[in-house]
Amino acid sequence: MAGLKHFKMALDPAIVRLGHMNNNRYKYFRWTPKTAWLSLVYIGIVPGIVGYIAYTTDGRWDLRAKRRGDLISEY
Template identity: 50%
Template sequence: MAGDHGKPTLHEDPAFVRYATLNTNRYRYFRWTPRTAKFTFLYVAVIPTVLGYLAFATDGKWEFRGKKRGDPIREF
């Protein structure tokens, strides 16, 4: 009724199918190496710490509302 249920109408790219399978099972092939540990520490600890420090250090120093042309945006 709704169509042929035999072969798929689109030809699947074998490389894309392998990539999709690898991406689905990525956790099975992961290994902690010095490189992955370094990147994990960088993205989990260093970058959030630096961004948090910058956010707290500059909190309230700039005011973008209610300024006229030529007025400084600095509040300190």
């Protein structure tokens, strides 16, 4: 196509710094009470709650091959 060369752009220093920080995040990570609590919540408690809800509602609703007037709950 005709026109200017659009591939030449000035790099934003803030975006470059953000990219560098994300690539090297593991070097600067520290276990603090906040990071330990967040890790416990996201690794243990949230999957536990979702698993409990999935286990208790397993087989309660059958959403396949329903016709008009059929009930969603099986029992």
